[in-house]
Amino acid sequence: MRRLVRLNLRTAIAFGIAGFFLGAWVGREIAAGHDYLIGTDQDDVAVFMGFLFATIGWLAGLGFFNYPVSRLLGRPAGYPVEEAKGTARYFRMSTDHKVIGIQYFFGVGAFFLIGGLNAMLIRTELLTPNEKAFPAGQYLTLVGLHGTMMIMMTSAFILGPFGNYFVPLMIGARRMAFPRIEAMTFWLTPLAGLVLMSAIAWNGFPTGWTGYAPLADQARAGMDAYIFAFMLIGISLCLNGLNLMATILTMRAPGMTWTRLPIFVWGVLSTSILMVLASPVLLAALLMGMLDRTANTGFYLASTGGSAYLYENLFWFFGHPEVYILALPGFGIVLEILPVFTRKPLWGYKLAVAGMLGVAFLSFFVWQHHLFVSGINSTLRPFYMLTTEMISVPTGIIFLNGIGTLWLAKMRYTVPMLFSLAFFFNFLIGGLSGIFLSDVPSDVTTHGSYFTMAHFHYTIMGGLVFAFFAATYYWLPKMTGLVLNEKLGKIHFWTMFVFFNLTFFPLFAAGFLDMPRRVSTYAPHLQVINDLVSSAAFCLGISMLIFVGNLIYSLVFARIPAEQNPWHSRGLEWQVPTPVPLHNFDEIPEITGDPYDYGVPGAPPVARLRPASAPARAR
Amino acid sequence: MSAEPTTTWIPAENPELEARIVSLGSYLLSAATTFFFISFLFAFLYLRALNSNGLWGGPKPGHHVPTTTTSGIAILACVLVSVLLVRLALVELRGSTRALWWPACAGALLLGLAAVAIQCWQYTDLGFGTEEGGYASVYLGWTGFFTIFTFGAMLWLETILATARRAPAKAPEVEKSVASFSVFWATLGLVEIAAFILLYGVK
Numbered sequence: 001m002r003r004l005v006r007l008n009l010r011t012a013i014a015f016g017i018a019g020f021f022l023g024a025w026v027g028r029e030i031a032a033g034h035d036y037l038i039g040t041d042q043d044d045v046a047v048f049m050g051f052l053f054a055t056i057g058w059l060a061g062l063g064f065f066n067y068p069v070s071r072l073l074g075r076p077a078g079y080p081v082e083e084a085k086g087t088a089r090y091f092r093m094s095t096d097h098k099v100i101g102i103q104y105f106f107g108v109g110a111f112f113l114i115g116g117l118n119a120m121l122i123r124t125e126l127l128t129p130n131e132k133a134f135p136a137g138q139y140l141t142l143v144g145l146h147g148t149m150m151i152m153m154t155s156a157f158i159l160g161p162f163g164n165y166f167v168p169l170m171i172g173a174r175r176m177a178f179p180r181i182e183a184m185t186f187w188l189t190p191l192a193g194l195v196l197m198s199a200i201a202w203n204g205f206p207t208g209w210t211g212y213a214p215l216a217d218q219a220r221a222g223m224d225a226y227i228f229a230f231m232l233i234g235i236s237l238c239l240n241g242l243n244l245m246a247t248i249l250t251m252r253a254p255g256m257t258w259t260r261l262p263i264f265v266w267g268v269l270s271t272s273i274l275m276v277l278a279s280p281v282l283l284a285a286l287l288m289g290m291l292d293r294t295a296n297t298g299f300y301l302a303s304t305g306g307s308a309y310l311y312e313n314l315f316w317f318f319g320h321p322e323v324y325i326l327a328l329p330g331f332g333i334v335l336e337i338l339p340v341f342t343r344k345p346l347w348g349y350k351l352a353v354a355g356m357l358g359v360a361f362l363s364f365f366v367w368q369h370h371l372f373v374s375g376i377n378s379t380l381r382p383f384y385m386l387t388t389e390m391i392s393v394p395t396g397i398i399f400l401n402g403i404g405t406l407w408l409a410k411m412r413y414t415v416p417m418l419f420s421l422a423f424f425f426n427f428l429i430g431g432l433s434g435i436f437l438s439d440v441p442s443d444v445t446t447h448g449s450y451f452t453m454a455h456f457h458y459t460i461m462g463g464l465v466f467a468f469f470a471a472t473y474y475w476l477p478k479m480t481g482l483v484l485n486e487k488l489g490k491i492h493f494w495t496m497f498v499f500f501n502l503t504f505f506p507l508f509a510a511g512f513l514d515m516p517r518r519v520s521t522y523a524p525h526l527q528v529i530n531d532l533v534s535s536a537a538f539c540l541g542i543s544m545l546i547f548v549g550n551l552i553y554s555l556v557f558a559r560i561p562a563e564q565n566p567w568h569s570r571g572l573e574w575q576v577p578t579p580v581p582l583h584n585f586d587e588i589p590e591i592t593g594d595p596y597d598y599g600v601p602g603a604p605p606v607a608r609l610r611p612a613s614a615p616a617r618a619r
Numbered sequence: 620m621s622a623e624p625t626t627t628w629i630p631a632e633n634p635e636l637e638a639r640i641v642s643l644g645s646y647l648l649s650a651a652t653t654f655f656f657i658s659f660l661f662a663f664l665y666l667r668a669l670n671s672n673g674l675w676g677g678p679k680p681g682h683h684v685p686t687t688t689t690s691g692i693a694i695l696a697c698v699l700v701s702v703l704l705v706r707l708a709l710v711e712l713r714g715s716t717r718a719l720w721w722p723a724c725a726g727a728l729l730l731g732l733a734a735v736a737i738q739c740w741q742y743t744d745l746g747f748g749t750e751e752g753g754y755a756s757v758y759l760g761w762t763g764f765f766t767i768f769t770f771g772a773m774l775w776l777e778t779i780l781a782t783a784r785r786a787p788a789k790a791p792e793v794e795k796s797v798a799s800f801s802v803f804w805a806t807l808g809l810v811e812i813a814a815f816i817l818l819y820g821v822k
């Protein structure tokens with residue numbers, strides 16, 4: 001059964017498109033006899049069947065079904081790894097976690113730029129108080145596309161590239177626990193991005209990123225794209241979490257005790273708990289919405305015995321842990337980076353672990369703070385207010401770890417360090433403004449305003465995206481084997497830091513001045529603030545282009561080979577050669593010391609790599 | 620693009636580690652599955668308690684659509700006996716003779732597929748439409764996705780049987796893969812018990 005065609009991105013796209021039209025035809029046939037399905041004058045069944053078949057075609061085109069089918073026929077289990085060079089391997093299904101990490105980096109990065117482009121268009125419309133560039137409906141779609149794209153992509157922003165690439169290297173493993181599932185979590189992500197963008201073909205969707213019912217039940221076919229895309233991301237998140245957790249729990253090298261586990265891996269572990277448990281709820285919530293739209297059920301329709309609150313509850317039961325799916329890996333990264341550039345041990349390692357696990361645990365008990373103004377029973381409010389405020393305790397602990405590590409330290413202001421420091425600055429503002437939103441009295445006045453919007457941009461962009469760039473400048477030399485230009489990196493940092501704050505800080509004020517989210521018009525006296533924000537936002541966009549320019553310059557033109565351990569880090573991932581050999585470690589290493597014993601006299605080396613690992617093997 | 624890749628194989632981890640990975644994976648998958656169905660449990664309790672416009676039970680307030688208890692019991696029985704047969708196979712595999720594990724697993728597979736078939740047949744003769752109230756929605760969603768999960772579990776079981784048929788000698792490995800499968804299948808059994816109590820008993 002050798003393949004006749006080479007399966008890669010091209011076959012995936014071809015099979016995906018063919019699958020869509022086949023599925024749409026099947027869906028139309030199914031709907032034909034049922035008047036309630038066609039009575040709504042739109043063929044949701046055909047659209048969903050199209051997406052389903054497109055997904056099957058996409059995965060088949062990449063070769064994901066070859067192995068399951070061979071297993072169904074009784075062939076033995078195994079893990080082939082393609083030892084290939086060149087760029088072609090990045091456009092195929094690969095089970096090498098290092099290839100997948102790089103696929104994630106560029107794949108998710110591309111969609112991140114599209115989401116950013118949406119933001120630029122939003123800020124263009126907001127240059128004037130009146131409707132100018134886009135009609136109200138299109139503006140709403142733009143906001144929805146921006147929000148959904150960003151949430152979908154940022155969920156995989158750190159765990160995708162750096163989790164998949166570095167967790168095995170940091171714990172001394174040769175691969176992830178489930179390499180094929182790892183490949184699938186990646187390949188579902190760009191598909192989800194494409195499906196979401198296909199909503200434009202049906203004039204988008206009106207709900208914003210939260211997809212609230214009953215509007216989602218009434219919306220036209222663009223909503224189907226939202227639902228299906230988010231479902232794909234839900235599956236991808238759940239499987240990614242499962243895989244990461246299985247890897248960390250079972251594949252640690254000998255000597256890698258729980259107290260020697262790098263703090264980034266702890267961040268990944270606590271996040272993966274949330275991914276495994278919260279994303280199935282999102283999947284179920286979206287499937288119910290899909291049934292409402294196709295099979296005519298009434299989960300979210302009060303007119304047929306359902307309730308829109310059901311959606312709000314299920315969505316936010318996922319949605320709040322999702323916030324920490326975004327944030328916890330960021331905490332892990334900055335705490336990982338600080339000791340390297342302060343040359344001090346991480347202060348309060350165990351406290352940091354407790355803080356992360358505490359955040360993960362508490363995040364399941366706070367979701368109703370998103371419903372404070374939805375008319376929930378007011379006796380429920382204090383409980384959720386209290387639990388939400390309690391989250392600031394473990395989060396505060398993580399801040400304490402950062403400050404303790406920085407205390408009296410001689411810092412090296414490298415680019416990753418600058419981004420890490422900015423993380424603390426931004427996240428402090430984001431976190432403190434969050435307390436206002438967890439507080440019922442202040443939430444009822446700021447809910448749905450730009451205050452909320454500024455708050456979560458401070459946590460997600462100011463926190464997560466800054467941590468992402470810290471990780472990028474820190475680890476990309478290891479991943480690509482090439483040095484990133486430091487001067488351009490610093491220009492990128494300073495422009496991004498300054499214009500990020502100039503963009504989002506004034507929006508707190510706009511919120512207090514009652515500027516509502518998701519509306520394309522605003523009171524004329526707010527124009528000065530909005531024009532300031534828009535111009536800062538355009539400069540923020542330019543700072544991203546500086547980063548892209550740096551990538552192109554450093555990886556395509558300059559191509560300066562990176563040292564094995566340019567930051568003099570004790571991390572195990574830096575003890576292997578650059579580029580990392582196919583099997584990571586010739587022999588599974590033995591961990592002999594703590595990862596953060598910087599400047600500790602007599603500290604043992606972090607690991608014995610038994611036979612000193614040879615540089616990249618033959619070929 | 621670049622040269623033809625050569626496929627090598629990652630040096631095999633020891634089989635014990637592979638088995639531990641699959642076992643842990645099964646527990647995690649069970650946890651995720653549980654949370655998936657907890658969403659339907661929540662939907663059941665929430666919509667039933669809320670009873671929007673009195674329409675929980677059916678298209679008219681105070682009315683409840685008929686439930687097809689007979690086929691419900693049949694599905695429950697198929698699933699539970701199948702779960703027990705897998706446990707039996709496990710006991711057999713851990714014992715000395717190992718004579719019965721194959722028929723037990725094959726029987727479990729057939730019963731699981733029977734549960735899927737009965738559910739599909741039941742949909743053709745429900746006695747109520749999907750739009751007839753909150754109960755109808757939850758019923759359709761819960762049983763529908765349960766059936767899909769059951770079918771997936773049966774594919775897994777088939778894989779174990781097919782692998783063992785090709786390489787019959789490795790009993791300890793078969794035992795470990797059956798044990799991992801059993802965790803997931805027992806979880807689905809618990810989901811089915813909850814579904815039966817709520818969808819046919821409490822209504």
Ligand SMILES: [Cu+2]
Binds near residue numbers: 320366370
């Ligand atoms: Cu929240």
